[in-house]
Amino acid sequence: MISHLAARPVVAVSWTVVALVLLAAVFAPVLAPFHPIEPAGSDRLLPPGAPGHLLGTDQFGRDVLSRIFWGARPVIIISLAAVVLAVGIGFAVGLVAGYLGGWVDMVLMRLMDVVLAFPLILLAIVIVAALGPGMVNVIIAIAVSQIPIFARLVRALAAREARKDYVLAAQAGGFRSLRIMAREIAPNVVGPVIVQASSTVAVAALFSAALSYLGLGIQPPTPDWGYMVKEGQELLFLSPSAALVPGIFIAVFVTAWNFIGDDLRDVLAVEEVR
Amino acid sequence: MGRTLTTRLLMLPLLLWGVVTLVFILLRVLPGDAATLLTVQVQSQTVRDQIVAELGLDRPLIEQYALFLGDMLRFDMGVSYISGRPVTELLWRSVPVTVELAVMSALIMGVLGVSTGMLAAAFRGRWPDLLIRSVATILFSVPWFWLGILLIVIFSVHLGWLPSFGRLPPQVDYQPITNFVVIDAILTGRPGLIGHWLAHILLPALTVGLTTAGFVTRITRTAFLETMVEDYVRTARMKGMGSWRVFWMHVFRNAALAIVTIFGLMFGAMLGGSVIAEVVFSYPGVGRQMIDAIFQRDYPVVQGGALVVAGLYILVNLATDLSYALIDPRLRAS
Numbered sequence: 001m002i003s004h005l006a007a008r009p010v011v012a013v014s015w016t017v018v019a020l021v022l023l024a025a026v027f028a029p030v031l032a033p034f035h036p037i038e039p040a041g042s043d044r045l046l047p048p049g050a051p052g053h054l055l056g057t058d059q060f061g062r063d064v065l066s067r068i069f070w071g072a073r074p075v076i077i078i079s080l081a082a083v084v085l086a087v088g089i090g091f092a093v094g095l096v097a098g099y100l101g102g103w104v105d106m107v108l109m110r111l112m113d114v115v116l117a118f119p120l121i122l123l124a125i126v127i128v129a130a131l132g133p134g135m136v137n138v139i140i141a142i143a144v145s146q147i148p149i150f151a152r153l154v155r156a157l158a159a160r161e162a163r164k165d166y167v168l169a170a171q172a173g174g175f176r177s178l179r180i181m182a183r184e185i186a187p188n189v190v191g192p193v194i195v196q197a198s199s200t201v202a203v204a205a206l207f208s209a210a211l212s213y214l215g216l217g218i219q220p221p222t223p224d225w226g227y228m229v230k231e232g233q234e235l236l237f238l239s240p241s242a243a244l245v246p247g248i249f250i251a252v253f254v255t256a257w258n259f260i261g262d263d264l265r266d267v268l269a270v271e272e273v274r
Numbered sequence: 275m276g277r278t279l280t281t282r283l284l285m286l287p288l289l290l291w292g293v294v295t296l297v298f299i300l301l302r303v304l305p306g307d308a309a310t311l312l313t314v315q316v317q318s319q320t321v322r323d324q325i326v327a328e329l330g331l332d333r334p335l336i337e338q339y340a341l342f343l344g345d346m347l348r349f350d351m352g353v354s355y356i357s358g359r360p361v362t363e364l365l366w367r368s369v370p371v372t373v374e375l376a377v378m379s380a381l382i383m384g385v386l387g388v389s390t391g392m393l394a395a396a397f398r399g400r401w402p403d404l405l406i407r408s409v410a411t412i413l414f415s416v417p418w419f420w421l422g423i424l425l426i427v428i429f430s431v432h433l434g435w436l437p438s439f440g441r442l443p444p445q446v447d448y449q450p451i452t453n454f455v456v457i458d459a460i461l462t463g464r465p466g467l468i469g470h471w472l473a474h475i476l477l478p479a480l481t482v483g484l485t486t487a488g489f490v491t492r493i494t495r496t497a498f499l500e501t502m503v504e505d506y507v508r509t510a511r512m513k514g515m516g517s518w519r520v521f522w523m524h525v526f527r528n529a530a531l532a533i534v535t536i537f538g539l540m541f542g543a544m545l546g547g548s549v550i551a552e553v554v555f556s557y558p559g560v561g562r563q564m565i566d567a568i569f570q571r572d573y574p575v576v577q578g579g580a581l582v583v584a585g586l587y588i589l590v591n592l593a594t595d596l597s598y599a600l601i602d603p604r605l606r607a608s
Contacts, residue, residue, distance in 0.1 A: 233423055247419075
C-alpha cells in the first residue's frame with residue numbers, strides 16, 4: 001500500500017486532498033476562524049492574503065476561508081450520498097436484469113435507456129426543479145441521473161458471470177435465484193463497480209456544484225462552493241478572486257477523485273465493459 | 275455492438291414515448307403540485323380555476339396523461355405562463371442558438387481531443403503522453419461554469435478582447451430567418467454578422483469544448499493504442515505497406531469507430547454543458563430559457579425545453595448509429 005502510493009505521488013496527493021476536504025467538513029466549526037454566515041468585520045471584498053483573512057472576504061464582509069471550510073460539508077455529503085444511492089439501486093437493477101435476462105432484463109434496460117435519453121445534468125436540473133431545492137432533493141436528483149450507468153455496468157458483468165460454471169453449479173444445487181445473485185454473482189462484479197463509483201463521486205461533486213451555481217441546489221446563506229462562485233460572478237469586474245477561489249477548491253477535489261478512479265482502474269485491472 | 279441498427283430504429287417510438295412519460299411524471303405527478311406551482315402568480319381564485327380547468331389539471335391523472343400524449347403527438351407544447359406565447363414558438367427561437375453552441379463546442383472538442391489523443395498514443399509512456407493525460411484529467415474535473423468565468427476574467431476583464439455575454443451585440447439589427455446566424459448572414463448577404471457571432475460564441479464554446487475534450491483525448495488514445503497492435507496492422511506492415519498508408523487505411527479507419535461512438539455520447543455532455551455555459555454567458559439558448567422558466571415557475575417552457583433537448587440527443591445518437599454503417603462495412607448488412 002505504502003510502496004504503491006510512493007511510486008505514484010499523484011495518487012498519494014489525491015488521497016490527501018480527499019482526506020483534507022473530509023477533515024475540513026468534519027472540523028469546520030473548530031477550523032473556521034470566523035462565522036461562515038455573519039460578516040467578520042466591515043471590510044468587504046478584501047483580496048486573498050489580506051491580514052487576518054487568508055482568502056479575503058466576500059461582498060458581505062464574510063471570511064472566505066471560513067466559508068470554504070463550511071462549504072466542504074455539502075460537497076462531501078452530497079457527492080458521497082448520491083453515489084451510495086446510485087450504486088445501491090443501479091447494482092440491484094443491473095444484477096436482476098443481467099442474471100434473470102428475458103423480459104425483466106428488457107423492461108429494466110429500456111427504462112434505463114429512457115433516463116439516458118436526457119443529458120444527465122439536464123435530468124438532474126429538471127428533477128430538482130420538480131422537487132424543489134435543498135440537500136436531500138439534490139442528492140436524489142444526482143443519484144437518479146447516475147443509476148443507469150451502474151445498472152448497465154452491473155448488467156453486462158452479471159450476464160457474463162451468469163454463464164460461468166460456478167453459477168451453473170449453484171443453480172444445479174437448487175439454490176434460489178436471490179441467493180445466487182447476492183452470494184455468488186455480486187462479489188464477482190464488485191471490482192469494476194468500485195472503480196466506476198470513484199469516478200462518479202467526481203461527477204456528483206461537479207453536478208452538485210453546478211446545481212448550486214444555477215441557484216437550484218444548496219440555498220443561501222448556507223456556504224456552498226458552487227453558490228460562492230455564483231455570488232462572486234456578480235462582482236467579477238471588481239474582484240475576480242471571489243468567483244475564482246471557491247471554484248479552485250471544486251476543481252481540485254474533483255481532479256483528486258478522477259486520479260483516484262484511474263488508479264483504482266489500474267490496481268483492480270478492470271477492463272472496459274461496454 | 276449489442277443491438278443492431280434495425281432494432282434501434284424500431285425502439286425509437288418506444289423511447290420517445292418513455293421520454294414523454296418521464297417528463298410527465300417529473301413535472302406533473304411528483305409532489306410539488308403542478309396546479310399550485312403553475313398558477314402561483316395568479317392571485318384571483320376564479321382566474322386560477324380557469325387556468326386549472328384549461329390545463330385539465332382538475333381531472334384525474336390518467337386523463338391528464340392521455341391529454342398530454344395527445345398534445346405531444348400534435349407537437350402542441352402549450353403556452354408560456356409568463357409571456358403568453360406558444361412554447362413551440364419560444365423553442366423555435368432558442369433551440370437553434372443552443373444547436374449552434376453545441377456544434378461549435380463539438381468542433382473544438384473534436385479537434386483538440388482527437389489531435390491530443392493521437393499525439394499521446396504516438397508518445398506512449400513518455401512525457402508528452404503523461405502531460406497530455408494529466409491535462410485531460412484536470413480539464414474534465416474543472417466545473418464548466420468556473421472555466422467559463424475564468425475565460426471571462428482573462429479574455430473580457432483583463433485583455434478586453436472578447437465580449438462576456440450575449441449572442442450578438444445589442445446594437446446589431448438581426449432579424450432571424452432560420453435563426454442560425456451563419457445561414458441568415460449568407461441569405462441576407464451580411465457577412466459582417468458572422469464576425470460578431472464568432473466573437474460572442476467563442477468563449478462559451480471554448481468552455482464546453484475544453485471541459486469535454488479530455489474524454490475524447492482518452493478514448494482516442496486508447497483506440498489508437500489498441501488498433502496499432504491488431505494482427506491486420508502487423509500484416510499490412512509485413513506486406514511492406516508504407517507507414518502512412520497503414521495508418522490511414524487500417525489504423526485510422528478502425529480507431530475512428532470508437533471515436534464516433536464517443537462523439538454520440540459526448541453530445542449529451544455538449545448539450546448539458548451548453549445549458550450551464552448559456553447561464554454563465556447570458557447566451558439566449560434553450561438552457562438559459564429553461565433555467566429562467568424554472569425560477570418563474572413557467573412549467574410548460576421547462577417541459578418543452580426538456581423534451582426538445584432529449585429529442586435532439588436521441589436524434590444525434592441515431593445519426594451516430596447510422597454513421598457506423600458508413601465507416602464499418604461489416605455493419606451495413608444489419
